[in-house]
Amino acid sequence: MRWDSKKRRYVDEDGRVLSPAQVRREVHDYVEGEKDKTEKEALKLLAETITLTAFFHFMKSRVEKWHTVTGAIAYGGQAQLDPERKARIAAKIESELAFLNGFRNDTSKAFAEARANDLTITEAAGFVPARAAMYADAAYSTYENNVMAREFDEGVTMGRRVCPEDDASCEECVDAASTFFSTLEDIEEIGTLQCLNNCRCYIEYADAPLTANVVVDRTQQSDAVQ
Secondary structure, eight states, rough: EEEEEETTTTEOTTBBBBOOHOOOOOOOOHHHHHHHHHHHHHHHHHHTOOOOOHHHHHHHHHHHHHHHHHHHHHTTGGGOOHHHHHHHHHHHHHHHHHHHHHHHHHHHHHHHHHHHHTHHHHHTTTTTHHHHHEEEEEEEHHHHHHHHHHHHTTOOOEEEOOOOOOOOOOOOOHOOOSSSEEEEESSSTTSSTTTGGGGGOHHHHHHHTTTTTTOTTTTTOOGGOO
């Protein structure tokens, strides 16, 4: 897919506009592939075929890449990144790396506990693969939240949060979803509610002509959804 700056949308090789759902699927598939790689690396750590230092060096490099990639996709690729947009992505990376330091400390303590109490590494640190995968999951939020920032940059002021309402949906996301449009500032960012990095909610946007501070019934304005 490639970004069409005139249409402000991704298009396929034949120039056909890709729907937001199609682009989200591309991001989702990327994240799922990265989760698999991360879990495999975490299993190497539990098997002690790599060191803690090597594993967290891997994690740091992947965190930086995941958010750089999905952030850039949100804006239409690297060519669309100005200093402000790069700064938004960098701020997210910095936040995730701070959490990663806590993860490293917890894992180091678990390894020490295993050695002190004659436990296997898996018994003490079995949480590592699932927790590591959550760092890849966070890249989806980076994509969605930067799409919202992109739309706001372009003068779009209204949207609505959509929740898939599947087995992974938390109660807060279900409650935050709406059939009505409201101002973007009033919509909770993806990844900030109860399910955190597991969130797969997304935002639908209304065209700029809609007036700010007006709540629009989506059933009457379906043609305004991008």
